[in-house]
Amino acid sequence: MYIPHSEAERDEMLAAIGIDKIDALFEAVPEKFRFPNLRLDPGRSEYEVELELKDIAKANLTVDEIPCFLGAGAYKHIIPAAVDAIISRSEFYTAYTPYQPEISQGTLQSIFEFQTLIARLTGMEAANASHYDGATACAEAGILALHHHRGKRSKILVSAGLNPMYRSTMRTYLQDLDGTKAESPQVMKKISEVSPDSLIEAIDEDTSLVMIQVPDFFGQIWDYSALVKAAHEKGALVAVCANPIALALLKSPGSMDADIVVGEGQPLGMPLSFGGPYLGFFAVRKELVRKMSGRIVGETVDARGQRGYVLTLTAREQHIRREKATSNICSNQGLNALTAAVYMSLMGKKGMQEVAQQCYEKAHYAARKISKIRGYKIVSHTPFFHEFAVRCPIPAFEVDEMLLNHGILG
Amino acid sequence: MRNNSEPTIFDLSSVGRNGYQLPESDVRGSEFPTEFAREDLAFPELSEQDVVRHYSRLSALNYHVDKGLYPLGSCTMKYNPKISEKTARLDGFTQLHPLQPTETVQGALFLIYDLQHILSEISGFTACSLVPAAGAQGEFCGVKMIAAHHAYKKQHQRKVMLIPDSAHGTNPATSAMCGYECMPVKTDSRGNIDLEDLASKCNKELAGIMITLPNTLGLFDENILKATAMVHKSGGLVYGDGANMNALLGIAWLSDLGFDVMHYNLHKTFSTPHGGGGPGAGAVCCNRLLEPYLPGPICEMIEEGTKDEPPFYGLYSPERTIGMVKAFYGHFTVLVRAYTYLRVLGANGLRRVAEYAALNANYLMQALKKTYPLPYDRTCIHEFVLDIKWEDAPDIRALDVAKRLMDFGYHPPTNYFPLIVHESLMIEPTETENKRTLDEFIEAMNSIAEDARHAPEMLRKAPSETPFGRMDEVKAARDLKLTA
Known part of the structure; x- marks a missing residue:
């Protein structure tokens, strides 16, 4: 499949190369290991494979079939049909990384618009072309902070309110960096320990970064201005991991003086897709732009004086700096960044705020109702945004099982 | 205008x-x-x-694969089958929350399980994790696994990662992220790893070596068995950068050649679209020695099926795992695309991919070496590297040829990589291009070689036929404007 040559063409090409069988091209492969017998099924027609995939898909229960109350970093939102129509254009999805700007302005300008939208949403001065997901964006914030302090500060304070998967990912990324350790000073046992104020006393002269999440993992919204002030007084940077839908209503982290704002961009027009591909967004103050990893698009002009865009500040990146690069990342979530740009453009200010407002109302409505049922207690404090934690009278997994029997994903 | x-x-x-x-x-x-x-x-x-x-x-x-030839070496820009777009958009895949109870996502888990198996079988390894988000993250996982194994064995003095001088930039960047000191290994005159240089660097400080096979010159390393044996003998482990796996499908198992762990780029080898720069996916496969360190969650069969009941699948993380590298289970709908492609191809189709990728590359190489200098002149596998150094057109650089190709309606080849060839153009046609396209490309390249002598300004001012001309990259970096 997908190989176009006729036999006659193949023979002509073999003759041009001066061999009579394709096998001759592989003589450098040690003979006893050449052409292993792959124990895999033979190929099938496109139609048969489609039926097979439909069968596999059918063995799943989708969030379209029954109500889903799951959150924790992946959210179902309404996605306008125009989003998929645009990202299904093969001009976008079959294009390569825009290293040749003369023939890649579509990708480059849409990333530039994405960067602008993210910068405006987070209240920051610059954003990059994206990271893999919210988790790796957090890890890259940690790496940025350690580089920023040139190895002189080794500690990263991570709030217990940060998504546990993101905390785990930060640990994996940061533990082997020379002379550093990522610290997670609070264990997620008592929900009362999550407040930003409880982090303040842990900040010291060795702290390079304080990492918090807004709204936090339990959906709670906090005033973290005192934390930012305390961190800056000790010379530490502050990174905020934010939900982009919540940011439509919330004071921007930029206006709260955050240095770095990262987050999971999946709510911006991406389906749940069993966890990926999603979109890590990453925004910074101007002074940190050159320390930010990942692709960045900048505006310029071409030889004919036309406005255009290019990948810029590439001297930070692995293909130029190799072992001294800011990160080994060489891709970005191109198509997901486009998805987010299209979604945010369609929704505009009013639509983004309406989505956030409805999420807020529906969560609070559900919380009010649940709190009236005997034995249930809402443990997230108010205000919370679009998710909240409930203490159940019986183990939570049993509640979930019973909900599933009632046709609800709890 | x-x-x-x-x-x-x-x-x-x-x-x-x-x-x-x-x-x-x-x-x-x-x-x-x-x-x-x-x-x-x-x-x-x-x-x-x-x-x-x-x-x-x-x-x-935008230029894009559906429009024309994309001869980008090491990037494997092949045709992206439309059926994969269709299956990846099935509601049964897109409308699944990653934290649903496992009994409600048995189809998704089966797909992950089966793809883990298929990718292991293609590499000859015993285990696989589909979690890594991209090739670079797959590399990061593989090198972390090597580091975790040395740490487990209390071999803390193993601080050095060897990297051939033809390697991708991600290799040294990855090693540095894992706390390793990088040391280059020279390439010999036939384009293989220089065994003498390698021998001088194999000692008890050696953690391992990162090898791309075929290498970035498109050549199958003739010393591969000796090189991997030398590294193993001094206690190091061998990492395989799978960027060029399109050349080895059904041709050789990396496990047979002395590798311990490797990554695939599903967006290259298994034809998931590049998306203008992502999302990709970077599965990691390894042998039994390194299996306990794989990044989770990995899918396993918890209960075998009976004649009435299908098997039951679940997720787990290996005992000494390097830890999470992202949220959830990998780029799932990218995995669906790769799985679709692999099911269509099957064992027979896979070997044909590698064979025809090699046929197309060698056909182009034989034709182009008549007009362009070819620094390593031997049978290549899936790509080859030209060196733009003409005595009678000394001012023409690889960049000029690359830019001029756009005027002929082509995306330029990879240029200035690998670093060991100074004015390099790295050409990978892939198996999905037909002979007519290749012949037209050869004609365009020949006509550019002609212009290089007689009308060099055509190259230096190129591209002139595209909607945009050369961009002022200096201005972009100097007058930094990153938002509207």
């Missing part, structure tokens, strides 16, 4: 215009607290058609 710039989405905005519809809320009555509320959000206001037209016009400014 016409200005081809498209206004930005912000330029097109008009206050009060609206591009969305939402159902009315039926649970009003909760006001967002004003002390936390933001004042303004400077987002554009547009109609749905405004947005669709803007991005459609932008899309027309």
Whole structure:
């Protein structure tokens, strides 16, 4: 499949190369290991494979079939049909990384618009072309902070309110960096320990970064201005991991003086897709732009004086700096960044705020109702945004099982 | 002359215009607290058609695989089958929350399980994790696994990672992220790893070596068995950068050649679209020695099926795992695309991919070496590297040839990589290009070689036929403007 040559063409090409069988091209492969017998099924027609995939898909229960109350970093939102129509254009999805700007302005300008939208949403001065997901964006914030302090500060304070998967990912990324350790000073046992104020006393002269999440993992919204002030007084940077839908209503982290704002961009027009591909967004103050990893698009002009865009500040990146690069990342979530740009453009200010407002109302409505049922207690404090934690009278997994029997994903 | 710039989405905005519809809320009555509320959000206001037209016009400014040849060495820009787009969009895959109970996602887990098996079988390894988000993250996982194994064995003095001088930039960057000191290994005159140089660097400080096979010159390393044996003998482990696996499908098992762990780029080898720079996917496969360190979650069969009941699948993380490297289970809908492609191809189709990738590359190489210098002149596998150094056109650089190719309607080859060839053009046609396309490309290359001598300004001012000319990259970096 997908190989176009006729036999006659193949023979002509073999003759041009001066061999009579394709096998001759592989003589450098040690003979006893050449052409292993792959124990895999033979190929099938496109139609048969489609039926097979439909069968596999059918063995799943989708969030379209029954109500889903799951959150924790992946959210179902309404996605306008125009989003998929645009990202299904093969001009976008079959294009390569825009290293040749003369023939890649579509990708480059849409990333530039994405960067602008993210910068405006987070209240920051610059954003990059994206990271893999919210988790790796957090890890890259940690790496940025350690580089920023040139190895002189080794500690990263991570709030217990940060998504546990993101905390785990930060640990994996940061533990082997020379002379550093990522610290997670609070264990997620008592929900009362999550407040930003409880982090303040842990900040010291060795702290390079304080990492918090807004709204936090339990959906709670906090005033973290005192934390930012305390961190800056000790010379530490502050990174905020934010939900982009919540940011439509919330004071921007930029206006709260955050240095770095990262987050999971999946709510911006991406389906749940069993966890990926999603979109890590990453925004910074101007002074940190050159320390930010990942692709960045900048505006310029071409030889004919036309406005255009290019990948810029590439001297930070692995293909130029190799072992001294800011990160080994060489891709970005191109198509997901486009998805987010299209979604945010369609929704505009009013639509983004309406989505956030409805999420807020529906969560609070559900919380009010649940709190009236005997034995249930809402443990997230108010205000919370679009998710909240409930203490159940019986183990939570049993509640979930019973909900599933009632046709609800709890 | 016409200005081809498209206004930005912000330029097109008009206050009060609206591009969305939402159902009315039926649970009003909760006001967002004003002390936390933001004042303004400077987002554009547009109609749905405004947005669709803007991005459609932008899309027309892109080169892409569906338009024409993309001979980018090491990037494997092959045709992306349409069926994979269709299956990846099935509701049964896109409408799944990653935290649903496992009994509600048995189809998704089966797909992950089966793809883990298929990718292991293609590499000859015993285990696989599909978690890594991209090739670079797959590399990161593989090198972390090597580091974790040495740490487990209390071999803390193993601080050095060897990297052939032809390697991708991600290899040294990855090693540095894992706390290793990088040391280059030379390439010999036939384009193989220089065994003498390698021998001098194999000692008890050696953690391992990162090898791309075929290497970035497109050559199968003739010393591979000796090189991997030398590294193993001194206690190091061998990492396989799978960027060029398109050349080895059904041709050789990396496990047989002395590798311990490797990554695939599913967006190269298994034809998931590049998406203008991502999302990719970077599965890691390894042998039994390194299996306990794989990044989780990995899918396993918990209960075998019976004649009435299908098997039951679940997720786990290996005992000494390097830890999480991202949230959830990998780029799932990218995995669906790769799985679709692999099911269509099957064992027989896979070997044909590698064979025809090699046929196309060698056909182009034989034709082009008549007009272009070929620094390593032996049978290549899936790609080859030219060196733009003509005595009678000394001022012409690889960049000029690359840019001029755009005027002929082609995406340029990879240039200035690998670093060991100074004016390199690295050409990978892939198996999905037909002979006519290759012949036309050869003609264009020959005509450019001719112009290099007789009309060099045609190259230096190129491209002139594209909607945009060469960009002022210095200005972009100096007058940094990253937002509208």
